[in-house]
Amino acid sequence: MTEKQKRFVDYFIETGNKTEAAKKAGYSEKRAAEIGAENYRKPHIKAAIDAGLKELQDERTAGKTEVMQFLTAVMRGELQEEVVTSEGTGDGRSQTKIVKKQVSAHDRLDAAKQLARRYGLDKLVVEQKLDDRIQFIEPPDEDVSHADD
Structure with missing residues (x-):
């Protein structure tokens, strides 16, 4: 060429x-x-x-490894996001500024759900004990044998 x-x-x-x-x-x-x-x-x-x-x-384009790493970082609360806040400065005036905050619990839970789906863990039943321990229990196998009527 x-x-x-x-x-x-x-x-x-x-x-x-x-x-x-x-x-x-x-x-x-x-x-x-x-x-x-x-x-x-x-x-x-x-x-x-x-x-x-x-x-x-x-x-x-993000590959599957990059997506999984991102979702894991969000779930663990390792990422911060920028939000705009407004503060009063007196005399009826306010000032806006950008601050960093940890990703919300809702976003962390959503990332955990997406990861669970990816690993097939969304099929597990979550049972929370009275002493705040969480236990994952395999759901019972569904009866797939159906008699022909």
Whole structure:
């Protein structure tokens, strides 16, 4: 692949526009649309564009490990979120500021539920004892044998 073609690939990935990519890569302004379309049809250039777009998608998209780590951090209360608060300063005036606070118990519980679903723990029955201990109990197997009527 020529240097101009490599630049075309890079600029196409950046802009998503064949004509603009051809211009930025250094091709003739007058023939940029034609050359851009021609380059895009070349199998080796198209393959390089597809590989570059896939790599970009992989970098921008959270994978399952990252999602699980995030949900775990939320559940454990390891993350903080920014919220806007308003404080009175006297004379009927107030001032807003951004403060960090721990993720809410509701959000932590929701993260725990999502993790439980992922691990199949949502099928367990939770029983809370009077002394505040929580015990997970396997639900009884459902009777799947049905006699034909």
